[in-house]
Amino acid sequence: MISAVGRVIMVSGANRGIGLAIAKNLYKAGFSLSLSARNIDALELVTKSFDKKNILINRFDAFDKNTHKEWVANTINKFNRIDGLINNAGIVESVSVEDEEDNEEALDRMWSVNVKAPLSLTRLTLPFLRKSGYGRVINVASLAGKAVYGPSVGYSMTKFAAVALSHATRLGGWEDGVRCTALCPGYVATDMTKEVESVKVENMVSPDDLAEIVRTLICLSNSASIAELIVNCKPDLVG
Numbered sequence: 001m002i003s004a005v006g007r008v009i010m011v012s013g014a015n016r017g018i019g020l021a022i023a024k025n026l027y028k029a030g031f032s033l034s035l036s037a038r039n040i041d042a043l044e045l046v047t048k049s050f051d052k053k054n055i056l057i058n059r060f061d062a063f064d065k066n067t068h069k070e071w072v073a074n075t076i077n078k079f080n081r082i083d084g085l086i087n088n089a090g091i092v093e094s095v096s097v098e099d100e101e102d103n104e105e106a107l108d109r110m111w112s113v114n115v116k117a118p119l120s121l122t123r124l125t126l127p128f129l130r131k132s133g134y135g136r137v138i139n140v141a142s143l144a145g146k147a148v149y150g151p152s153v154g155y156s157m158t159k160f161a162a163v164a165l166s167h168a169t170r171l172g173g174w175e176d177g178v179r180c181t182a183l184c185p186g187y188v189a190t191d192m193t194k195e196v197e198s199v200k201v202e203n204m205v206s207p208d209d210l211a212e213i214v215r216t217l218i219c220l221s222n223s224a225s226i227a228e229l230i231v232n233c234k235p236d237l238v239g
């Protein structure tokens, strides 16, 4: 296992849901954190008890490539290293095989946030992750990136792509100690699932459990790489 001390981890979408749970867990474990959100004030508020010496708050909007570059540059300016990237920010919109309306824009938005931004951040951070010798990338994909459950296809397409990105990152960075995991949970109890009726909130995966899994993935040795990790809250097609 690799110690948290002195290691710098970037987390996107850290202001709420799974990202906030990850930020809290990693902070408690002693990592230095470079956290990002679209709304800096919201992120400042939820991390106000954190010691500012060990964290950096950044603006990151998946649609604005300048914020990708600025986030990475700010992180290097403050900490002079990057040991991990958690691509957590994501959106879900309804795009089905037989939609009557043209909803290409919704599909484009999901590609941008769920796939293109994680790819961009991976490219920008890889030189530093390689330098670390123990670089870690965790893409919060989804069970929807491993199985298709009906005609709703848009989100699933982007999450399958996020799994593909994870494998390419793992293979590309392997020789320099970079390890990458596609984390694939089923329903997680966050704002994203508040309309879901098929599973009760109390039976969904807890963000805190996912955060604990992320901490473990970051701390595992280079010789214990987990390429994909499926987390079920009910019996499923895959698991």
Ligand SMILES: NC(=O)c1ccc[n+]([C@@H]2O[C@H](COP(=O)([O-])OP(=O)(O)OC[C@H]3O[C@@H](n4cnc5c(N)ncnc54)[C@H](OP(=O)(O)O)[C@@H]3O)[C@@H](O)[C@H]2O)c1
Residues within 6 Å of the ligand: 012, 013, 014, 015, 016, 017, 018, 019, 037, 038, 039, 060, 061, 062, 063, 087, 088, 089, 090, 091, 092, 113, 140, 141, 142, 143, 184, 185, 186, 187, 188, 189, 190, 191, 192, 193
């Ligand atoms: N909840 C589930 O059941 C579930 C299951 C499997 C996988 N996932 C994945 O887990 C990740 C986190 O989801 P969650 O459940 O925590 O959802 P959430 O509570 O809705 O949080 C989504 C996060 O993504 C951020 N975000 C959205 N659009 C963004 C953009 N354009 N640029 C930067 N950040 C943006 C949000 O920021 P704002 O606050 O500014 O909107 C928020 O921080 C996502 O990738 C999601 O697909 C979720």
